[in-house]
Amino acid sequence: MRPLWTLPSGFAAFLALGASAAAWGAALPWLRVEYGLGPSGGEEVISAYNLGALVAILGCGLLSRRLRPRPVLAASLIALCGGLVAAALAPTWGSLLVSAVVAGVGFGGAVLLLNTAYASGPRGVVLVNLANAMFGVGAIAAPLLVAATDLPVVLLSIAGTALVALPVVAGPLGVHAPTPPVDRATVVLIAPFAVIGFLYAGVETSAGAWVSTHLTWTGTAPDTAARMTALFWAGLAVGRVLVPLVARRPEVIVPVSFAVATAGLLVATNPALAAVGYALAGLGLAPIIPTALVWLARLTPHAHLAGSALLTSSMLGNVIHPVLVGTLTTRDHPATISPAIATYAALGLITALWTARHRALAH
Template identity: 75%
Template sequence: MSDFIQSWDKKGSEPVRRPLWTLPSAFAVFLALGASAAAWGAALPQLRQRYDLGPTGGEEVISAFNLGALVAVLGCGLAARYLPPRPTLAGLLAAFGCGLVGAAQAPNWGFLLVSALVAGVGFGGVALHLNTTYAAGPRGVLLANLVNAMFGVGAIAAPLLVAGLSASTALMSIAAVVALSVPLVSGAVRERPPTPPVGRATVVLLAPFALIGFLYAGVETSAGAWAGTHLTWTGTAPDTAARLTALFWAGLAVGRLLVPLVATRPAVIVPTAFAVTTAGLLLATHPPLAVVGYAIAGLGLAPIIPTALAWLAHLTPHAHLAGSALLTCSMLGSALHPLLVGLVASPQHPTTIPLALTTYAVLGLLAALWTARHRTPHLAGTTQP
């Protein structure tokens, strides 16, 4: 096996070589990213009891985490030309780990919210840097999905840790995994080459992808936050519901491993993924099939964001800014959508949760179909990855 993974710069003239020894660290950090994303929703029942938040309170912690991520992704994207990649990544990893430790040891609800915000800043910045790195190049669809499969593995593990141990132990464990990602700072991140000025054409290109990211987040984050509550409201014990939500995240992990093996065209993958997600969520409206429905929805969602990032990387030389726009809108959706679902969710009508998620999936399908028709690589003079 070659000693290096090779991708190409936007001019296609020089190979960018990344040593294979950085891959285990990349897997570790994506494992931690996925676990942190899933842990908050799975931990909500415990947090409600610990901090006396009532039967439907606590979703603020998820929004705080995602708000921090939104700020980081937006800031890092806009300031990409001025931020040295390695020191920036080191600081973001530190914020991520320290925020998780603070949340695990929080003496009160306010302290926990601040810690979640700090952890979210680290989460968002790290996710942008690494997703952009692995999405670029002729094998962007494969590599982006592969590292994000580890995100799904971490998301599977987090609910199991929360249910089997405690929310605090789960957060401390995730922080420990973050420490394993330190080699990424020196190995996987490189200086970015100069890019042409951003013009109106770039903004027009990014708009539909931004909408896809926003609607995708409406499903993924809200499902992660509310699936356990939905199962609980339909008669499942809280600890069992936390374990069963791992199947949703299992679908995310499996889908990211399988999809690049059977398809390589982003314009086909993304709309199909939204269609599968819609079918799974409709299935979840029937209580006996809810767990299966959420697993199918996770399988459908799996390739959307990493494939869209690779799609964008082959449409524009502004890969970092494009990734920032996509992830910013995704993070904005992650901060907003759980609260919106909470406004319509009702213990008396548990089906309101999967129906709200289905609405996002259908809108995402429509956006993906339009983008596949109007934003194909030949329009920009490039080739399909």
């Protein structure tokens, strides 16, 4: 019999995952002072964390036919907890980087397994979006906590939340059963979803990186621009709660979400409406990745491999797209920022429509 508190502990896990992902960037000023890194150092800790996450996601995906979900999830949450505790107590910069890698490994494994588990359930669209809304709450809360206290306290608090989340291991993670070999048809099925993840990252990460700059370059005061940027992230969190309440069909939700995001980014080309446009873009983007995972889980028995491909392509997009947007814009031409990001959303819309039509014809 599964514990009644499995679902709350799952949401606690996503809260910890979101907070751990967002804490490092917010903590860079503190880290630079604490470890004597200079005025522009410290970004290596974010790379170390993401490297660990990428390794875990790839490994869990490629070895999905051999790994058992429950012990791997338990190990992932323990690695996240242990890495965060070690980072909080790290005496040197090198030991902190190693701790960040360990925490990242735990993050990657837990994100993949929990998303796949929720996406594969009978209420997948609702649960996976609600769970990712909790991820967003953690991502919003972590920078506020870092600003209010020292990083070690925040990391230890997140580690404690991850530890409290361990009962989720007793939840419905799916039965470890033999799956058919991966063939060409599986790769063909997964490929467009990997493209969707890559293009989604182009919108989310580029918007997160450039909204404040766009608003500042068009005449908004920096502190006001920072507050307006929060509207984009708030849209992401709110959308993951609201959208599943009104729609349940992934093949409809994903294209419509890209369309709404595209429209919002085009609205944002008007400086007077930029904040509203970015909030609308965030609202549209919100359900794309969680719902795409549900869509994939309904189409293939290789749910972990498919989820790994989607999340890995999204992480690669996180690295590539903000840099590409930066090459297309300057302070003298801030109006290019929003259309550049909108291009990713429009390409995502085309890919999602093609995928929905192709899958409908296949059945």
